[in-house]
Amino acid sequence: MKLISTKICKTSDIGVNDILFGGSMLAWIDEAGGIMASSVCCTSNMVTLKIEEVLFKEPVKVKQQIRIYGKVDRIGKTSISLWVEARRADLKKQTEVVVCSTKMVFVHIDEQGKPIPIQTC
Numbered sequence: 001m002k003l004i005s006t007k008i009c010k011t012s013d014i015g016v017n018d019i020l021f022g023g024s025m026l027a028w029i030d031e032a033g034g035i036m037a038s039s040v041c042c043t044s045n046m047v048t049l050k051i052e053e054v055l056f057k058e059p060v061k062v063k064q065q066i067r068i069y070g071k072v073d074r075i076g077k078t079s080i081s082l083w084v085e086a087r088r089a090d091l092k093k094q095t096e097v098v099v100c101s102t103k104m105v106f107v108h109i110d111e112q113g114k115p116i117p118i119q120t121c
Protein backbone atom coordinates (compact mmCIF):
# COMPACT_ATOMS: atom_id res chain seq x y z
CA MET A 1 0.00 0.00 0.00
CA LYS A 2 1.11 3.58 -0.64
CA LEU A 3 1.28 6.24 2.08
CA ILE A 4 -1.19 9.03 1.23
CA SER A 5 -1.24 11.23 4.33
CA THR A 6 -0.32 11.47 7.98
CA LYS A 7 -2.52 12.87 10.76
CA ILE A 8 -1.99 13.63 14.43
CA CYS A 9 -4.85 13.00 16.84
CA LYS A 10 -5.61 16.36 18.51
CA THR A 11 -7.81 17.08 21.52
CA SER A 12 -10.34 18.57 19.10
CA ASP A 13 -10.58 15.15 17.37
CA ILE A 14 -11.56 13.33 20.57
CA GLY A 15 -15.07 12.00 21.19
CA VAL A 16 -16.81 11.24 24.48
CA ASN A 17 -14.62 8.31 25.61
CA ASP A 18 -11.23 10.04 25.43
CA ILE A 19 -10.52 8.37 22.09
CA LEU A 20 -10.66 9.57 18.48
CA PHE A 21 -14.19 10.42 17.27
CA GLY A 22 -15.15 8.03 14.46
CA GLY A 23 -16.42 10.91 12.34
CA SER A 24 -12.96 12.49 12.41
CA MET A 25 -11.43 9.26 11.15
CA LEU A 26 -14.07 9.06 8.39
CA ALA A 27 -13.20 12.60 7.28
CA TRP A 28 -9.47 11.74 7.21
CA ILE A 29 -10.11 8.58 5.20
CA ASP A 30 -12.46 10.35 2.80
CA GLU A 31 -9.88 13.08 2.21
CA ALA A 32 -7.00 10.61 1.75
CA GLY A 33 -9.02 8.42 -0.62
CA GLY A 34 -9.96 11.51 -2.63
CA ILE A 35 -6.31 12.55 -2.86
CA MET A 36 -5.28 9.12 -4.13
CA ALA A 37 -8.20 8.84 -6.58
CA SER A 38 -7.39 12.32 -7.94
CA SER A 39 -3.69 11.51 -8.31
CA VAL A 40 -4.30 8.21 -10.10
CA CYS A 41 -6.96 9.74 -12.38
CA CYS A 42 -5.02 13.01 -12.95
CA THR A 43 -7.94 15.26 -12.03
CA SER A 44 -9.41 16.85 -8.94
CA ASN A 45 -12.94 16.32 -10.28
CA MET A 46 -13.52 13.17 -8.24
CA VAL A 47 -16.40 12.65 -5.81
CA THR A 48 -16.95 10.01 -3.16
CA LEU A 49 -19.69 7.62 -4.23
CA LYS A 50 -19.31 4.89 -1.65
CA ILE A 51 -17.53 3.99 1.56
CA GLU A 52 -17.96 0.30 2.26
CA GLU A 53 -17.86 -1.38 5.65
CA VAL A 54 -15.61 0.66 7.93
CA LEU A 55 -13.92 -1.30 10.69
CA PHE A 56 -12.67 0.72 13.67
CA LYS A 57 -10.42 -2.04 14.97
CA GLU A 58 -8.26 -0.15 17.50
CA PRO A 59 -8.71 3.07 19.50
CA VAL A 60 -6.61 6.18 18.85
CA LYS A 61 -5.56 8.60 21.58
CA VAL A 62 -4.36 12.19 21.67
CA LYS A 63 -0.87 12.75 20.24
CA GLN A 64 -0.84 9.47 18.34
CA GLN A 65 0.22 9.63 14.71
CA ILE A 66 -2.03 8.05 12.09
CA ARG A 67 -0.74 7.13 8.66
CA ILE A 68 -3.28 6.59 5.90
CA TYR A 69 -2.40 4.18 3.11
CA GLY A 70 -4.22 3.34 -0.11
CA LYS A 71 -4.12 0.83 -2.93
CA VAL A 72 -6.06 0.77 -6.19
CA ASP A 73 -8.54 -2.10 -6.26
CA ARG A 74 -9.93 -1.51 -9.75
CA ILE A 75 -10.36 1.24 -12.32
CA GLY A 76 -13.64 1.15 -14.22
CA LYS A 77 -15.00 3.43 -16.95
CA THR A 78 -15.96 6.36 -14.70
CA SER A 79 -15.17 5.01 -11.24
CA ILE A 80 -12.18 3.91 -9.24
CA SER A 81 -12.23 1.60 -6.25
CA LEU A 82 -9.56 1.84 -3.53
CA TRP A 83 -8.56 -0.07 -0.42
CA VAL A 84 -7.82 2.42 2.35
CA GLU A 85 -6.17 1.64 5.67
CA ALA A 86 -5.31 3.87 8.66
CA ARG A 87 -2.41 2.73 10.81
CA ARG A 88 -1.35 3.99 14.24
CA ALA A 89 2.39 4.54 14.32
CA ASP A 90 4.53 3.73 17.34
CA LEU A 91 7.37 6.17 16.80
CA LYS A 92 9.70 4.61 19.41
CA LYS A 93 9.28 1.02 18.25
CA GLN A 94 9.01 2.03 14.58
CA THR A 95 5.94 -0.20 14.17
CA GLU A 96 2.40 0.32 12.83
CA VAL A 97 -0.95 -1.19 13.80
CA VAL A 98 -4.03 -1.07 11.57
CA VAL A 99 -6.73 0.91 13.38
CA CYS A 100 -9.27 1.34 10.59
CA SER A 101 -9.87 -0.09 7.11
CA THR A 102 -12.40 0.16 4.31
CA LYS A 103 -12.96 0.10 0.55
CA MET A 104 -14.08 3.26 -1.25
CA VAL A 105 -15.43 4.19 -4.67
CA PHE A 106 -14.83 7.58 -6.33
CA VAL A 107 -16.40 8.81 -9.58
CA HIS A 108 -14.94 11.20 -12.16
CA ILE A 109 -17.46 13.97 -12.87
CA ASP A 110 -17.81 16.80 -15.38
CA GLU A 111 -18.77 20.42 -14.64
CA GLN A 112 -22.44 19.39 -14.38
CA GLY A 113 -21.62 16.67 -11.85
CA LYS A 114 -22.26 13.84 -14.32
CA PRO A 115 -19.98 10.79 -14.55
CA ILE A 116 -17.38 10.92 -17.34
CA PRO A 117 -14.64 8.43 -18.35
CA ILE A 118 -11.45 8.26 -16.32
CA GLN A 119 -8.18 8.90 -18.10
CA THR A 120 -5.17 7.76 -16.09
CA CYS A 121 -1.86 9.59 -16.57
Ligand SMILES: CC(C)(COP(=O)(O)OP(=O)(O)OC[C@H]1O[C@@H](n2cnc3c(N)ncnc32)[C@H](O)[C@@H]1OP(=O)(O)O)[C@@H](O)C(=O)NCCC(=O)NCCS
Pocket residue numbers: 047048049050075076077078079080105107109113114115
Ligand atom coordinates in the same frame (compact mmCIF):
# COMPACT_ATOMS: atom_id res chain seq x y z
C1 LIG B 1 -21.23 10.08 -7.98
C2 LIG B 1 -22.39 10.39 -8.92
C3 LIG B 1 -22.01 11.51 -9.85
C4 LIG B 1 -22.65 9.12 -9.75
O1 LIG B 1 -23.75 9.37 -10.57
P1 LIG B 1 -24.68 8.15 -11.04
O2 LIG B 1 -25.59 8.64 -12.07
O3 LIG B 1 -25.24 7.51 -9.81
O4 LIG B 1 -23.57 7.22 -11.68
P2 LIG B 1 -23.70 5.91 -12.55
O5 LIG B 1 -24.86 5.07 -12.17
O6 LIG B 1 -23.54 6.32 -13.99
O7 LIG B 1 -22.36 5.15 -12.06
C5 LIG B 1 -21.12 5.80 -12.14
C6 LIG B 1 -20.05 4.82 -11.72
O8 LIG B 1 -20.27 4.44 -10.36
C7 LIG B 1 -20.40 3.01 -10.28
N1 LIG B 1 -21.39 2.71 -9.26
C8 LIG B 1 -22.67 3.12 -9.21
N2 LIG B 1 -23.25 2.64 -8.11
C9 LIG B 1 -22.33 1.92 -7.45
C10 LIG B 1 -22.32 1.18 -6.26
N3 LIG B 1 -23.41 1.08 -5.50
N4 LIG B 1 -21.17 0.59 -5.88
C11 LIG B 1 -20.06 0.68 -6.63
N5 LIG B 1 -19.99 1.37 -7.79
C12 LIG B 1 -21.12 1.98 -8.19
C13 LIG B 1 -20.87 2.56 -11.64
O9 LIG B 1 -20.55 1.21 -11.88
C14 LIG B 1 -20.09 3.52 -12.51
O10 LIG B 1 -18.73 3.11 -12.59
P3 LIG B 1 -18.07 2.59 -14.00
O11 LIG B 1 -18.37 3.63 -15.04
O12 LIG B 1 -16.60 2.53 -13.66
O13 LIG B 1 -18.68 1.26 -14.28
C15 LIG B 1 -23.69 10.75 -8.14
O14 LIG B 1 -24.16 9.59 -7.48
C16 LIG B 1 -23.43 11.85 -7.12
O15 LIG B 1 -23.31 13.01 -7.48
N6 LIG B 1 -23.34 11.47 -5.85
C17 LIG B 1 -23.04 12.43 -4.79
C18 LIG B 1 -21.54 12.50 -4.58
C19 LIG B 1 -21.20 13.33 -3.38
O16 LIG B 1 -21.82 14.34 -3.10
N7 LIG B 1 -20.16 12.88 -2.67
C20 LIG B 1 -19.71 13.55 -1.48
C21 LIG B 1 -20.19 12.82 -0.27
S1 LIG B 1 -21.39 13.73 0.63
